[in-house]
């Protein structure tokens with residue numbers, strides 16, 4: 068009931084009753100639009116619920132479909148310097164952007180500009196650069212396949228691979244680890260696999276808040292006999308207490324505890340946990356040869372086993388227990404369930420990807436699954452649960468600073484220009500290049516770059532050094548207030564809105580976390596007649612910047628998106644016959660070789676790897692801090708100031724600390740503290756957080772992003788994926804000057 072009430076309250080406030088009913092009934096329906104919330108897949112059209120959305124999906128929709136508007140009068144009233152002092156929450160609450168705005172050199176105000184002049188301005192600045200690598204083209208994960216494909220085409224035709232995206236801060240570690248070990252950087256399971264699994268491990272993920280519809284899938288798996296294990300430093304509500312809001316009994320009943328076992332692991336301890344499980348499996352096989360490991364799978368489909376096994380056999384239990392904070396009986400309990408399970412799936416999200424050793428951690432999960440052949444058969448596999456609703460599709464469409472050669476070859480074949488071959492900047496490298504003066508123009512297709520990135524003070528400094536910053540956005544955010552000499556806001560249509568072009572109403576497509584591609588059609592009248600779709604913006608800009616330099620029919624693409632899909636079909640494998648396939652209800656599933664036990668690695672086999680166990684040593688008097696999401700935010704968009712599932716209301720500047728750690732450090736629940744992070748290049752401080760005594764793992768603390776991003780050093784990032792270590796920051800608490 069509270070979930071339903073919260074969703075309705077938010078929707079009615081933002082949209083009013085008529086819009087609320089019209090939009091919410093369209094979410095995730097075969098003929099409706101894809102929820103702009105998370106990337107969790109929808110069930111088959113026949114099994115879809117009439118209300119196939121969750122509380123937080125409803126909030127994401129309301130945030131976009133709000134009736135509030137930002138007009139030119141708003142920008143006349145607030146200088147940029149004043150907007151910069153407003154909270155993220157306040158900025159988001161002002162409503163939808165309605166017309167293009169420009170801030171000119173030396174001015175402190177945004178003023179209206181025509182679309183034509185805006186494109187002319189960007190074209191002038193881009194043409195004036197010494198070389199195309201002085202421009203950076205960022206993408207956030209809501210961009211449709213069609214827009215993403217054209218955006219990368221434009222950037223590459225212009226001459227750069229500088230295409231950082233939100234993945235760099237999100238699932239990059241998963242992509243790198245899975246690509247290396249399995250040859251495909253995506254998850255291998257489908258919803259049907261989840262329903263068939265015997266054992267599902269959910270590590271480093273808070274689905275109750277961030278992927279609520281996943282809980283329905285877990286509930287179904289459990290009804291089919293699966294055991295579910297939650298591996299997390301925090302006792303997250305959805306997994307430990309679940310009430311299904313889609314079934315009246317689920318809402319009113321006492322709720323099912325979804326997780327059969329909760330392992331309260333220390334931050335960063337998962338590599339050690341999986342290595343310990345792997346060691347126990349090897350030893351069980353020694354004791355009962357031929358009964359534990361899937362020898363046939365290992366011999367036929369993998370390499371590197373001997374080296375891996377020799378390494379794991381030497382694992383130190385002391386280190387494993389120190390790193391995990393778990394007891395040996397707890398790990399043995401899970402081990403016994405592993406032995407009893409024929410089909411195992413491991414699901415994970417940001418709790419595993421944002422650590423220094425995230426890539427080896429995820430590789431160790433692959434080792435774990437491979438030992439018993441839990442790859443490429445029903446009910447088993449890897450399940451990295453993606454964040455943004457089309458972040459996986461954007462990468463498939465070529466949004467990548469390190470495009471593979473075959474992709475560039477295909478572009479060249481299809482469009483006849485020579486794309487740049489050298490790799491571009493990812494997110495962290497882009498910030499470093501901005502600071503070094505090597506970047507002049509920053510262009511963002513969605514997102515909120517200065518708030519989503521680490522080391523806020525330095526990132527803001529980086530943005531301020533630029534000549535031009537451009538944001539294609541639906542809503543106002545902090546990145547519009549931290550600008551280059553010239554700044555543009557280009558307002559765009561959202562998912563919920565009708566997109567009419569010369570050939571008639573258009574739809575776009577997205578790819579969910581399990582590689583299923585489907586159409587998304589908005590129905591609402593656009594927030595303003597002066598909005599352009601993302602596709603229109605790219606096409607018109609590309610024509611202005613590139614002129615006749617490349618022969619790409621941008622006008623045709625803008626007029627009819629099926630023309631874009633025709634070209635995607637020729638460039639991206641798995642999209643053959645795209646236009647026909649995508650109109651089927653429910654769309655189509657992209658091929659995934661691992662599902663057929665084909666592993667497109669350099670050796671053609673799945674690879675066992677040896678991974679050094681990492682114990683994070685925290686100096687005395689310090690804590691290991693993670694930055695995460697409250698129940699009332701979507702990344703940098705703050706819906707409200709409560710975190711109902713963690714019992715926090717009316718405030719976001721809180722830090723969760725174990726009561727005994729709090730006492731040992733000389734603090735009490737409710738004290739006001741500063742968080743000070745320590746790193747090789749000095750200290751960083753976030754002021755005035757309320758200490759909350761909370762049952763997190765010992766030695767570990769938690770606080771919300773983006774407020775705490777100021778504490779994450781730019782130099783602290785995952786080896787192999789370059790992802791900022793947002794879940795692993797060494798901090799101390801200091802009494803705040805009140």
Ligand SMILES: Nc1nc2c(c(=O)[nH]1)N[C@H]1C(S)=C(S)[C@@H](COP(=O)(O)OP(=O)(O)OC[C@H]3O[C@@H](n4cnc5c(=O)[nH]c(N)nc54)[C@H](O)[C@@H]3O)O[C@H]1N2
Nearest residue numbers: 123271272273277298334335416417418454695696701702
């Ligand atoms: N409503 C809503 N939905 C969202 C989003 C949102 O902001 N709001 N964001 C979207 C995006 S882009 C993403 S990427 C996903 C994010 O989805 P999540 O990854 O669920 O998001 P976080 O809030 O970062 O939560 C991380 C979880 O991992 C745990 N954790 C942290 N460190 C560790 C560790 O070392 N080991 C283990 N085992 N657990 C750990 C934390 O306690 C927490 O439960 O959600 C997507 N969906």
Ligand SMILES: Nc1nc2c(c(=O)[nH]1)N[C@H]1C(S)=C(S)[C@@H](COP(=O)(O)OP(=O)(O)OC[C@H]3O[C@@H](n4cnc5c(=O)[nH]c(N)nc54)[C@H](O)[C@@H]3O)O[C@H]1N2
Nearest residue numbers: 207237513514515519539540541542544694702703772793
């Ligand atoms: N400390 C810390 N930092 C983190 C994380 C963390 O866990 N801890 N998580 C990281 C993760 S997982 C991610 S994915 C990134 C998120 O990084 P981003 O994707 O850059 O950030 P968002 O907050 O999702 O972007 C919100 C903005 O997108 C715009 N927008 C919304 N819908 C649309 C649309 O349809 N089109 C366009 N053009 N614009 C739109 C709106 O203007 C809105 O203000 O943050 C990362 N940063």
Ligand SMILES: [Mo]
Nearest residue numbers: 237238454455
């Ligand atoms: Mo994400």
